[in-house]
Amino acid sequence: MADQLAHEINAFLTHMANHRRxxxxxxxxxxxxxxxxxGYVQSMPNGASTSDQPGGPDLRALDAGTLAGFVLHLREKHYAEATVARKVAAVKSFFNYAAEAGLVADNPAAALDSPRVQRIMPHAVSPNxxxxxxxxxCAGxxxxxxxxxxxxxLLYHSGMRVxxxxALDAGDIDLQKRVVRCRGRVGRVRQIPLTEPARAALEIYLASGRAALARADEDDIDALFLNHRGTRLTRQGFWLIMKECARHAGIAAPITPHTLRHSFALHQxxxxxxxxxxxxLLGHVNLSTTQVYALADRGAPAPA
Structure with a gap:
């Protein structure tokens, strides 16, 4: 992307990361x-160009019809309503930023309705x-x-996000005080109590497992959870590990890292x-985010 629209999108993303945190x-x-x-705007017949900006999409040339066309385009691609709603929210946020910055005279997204998405209630996995x-x-x-x-x-007993x-470092774990320091979203830090099962599992790993995975020549030596190369395990790496552990356990029901977070919340x-x-405990900014758990079906028995 090397045009006015692309330039302002990049400026918006920088603003979101650096100023909005x-x-x-x-x-x-x-x-x-x-x-x-x-990409959708570029594919339009005139590429949303103006006479003084022939090289690519021009932010000033976009109107409510352009945005409505984008929503129709998404639906023709058979995206789920939740996905359409997320993409519409991104476009609305971008144009709100553009209007506040004086980049457009009128905000074409002001009247753009976000699709209504039925809220999916979180569910817990069974204690079994x-x-x-x-x-x-995880035997062995x-x-x-x-x-x-x-x-x-740790994930099941703390409710933290994967x-x-x-992102945890070994220094974030205090086995003596039985707490873990968790760095959440937007730089927020919270202390989460360690249950006895989590404390015991971490103690064994730190004493007998982590040193065998660590490599002195790697920069991620402070990372708590290491991969076979001795570097910090990624979210994608953990997802693959969890799928393999579930397969070994014979669990056919869908289970994800966020399922364990939901289970923690509902059992709590x-x-x-x-x-x-x-x-x-969950690191939510607003109580309204947490209230969804109070509305969810708590039919699954909580473990003792």
């Missing part, structure tokens, strides 16, 4: 969605599946098995944790 994953999602919007995942899927005393057990136990877990409420306390 939006999480990197969110910025990356905005970038993908706005790049798709840019959790037990199988930890005891069967090899360094990678100890790491996998520590990661999955991006937060893989089942034990009597207040929404306010759960909000802090």
């Amino acid at each position: 939006i999480a990197p994953n969110t910025v990356a999602a905005y970038q993908n969605d706005l790049n798709q919007f840019h 599946h959790v037990h199988a995942l930890l005891e069967v899927g 005393r090899m360094p990678d098995a100890l790491r996998n057990r520590a990661m999955l136990t 991006s937060e877990m893989v 409420l089942g034990r009597g944790t207040t929404l306010t306390d759960l909000k802090e």
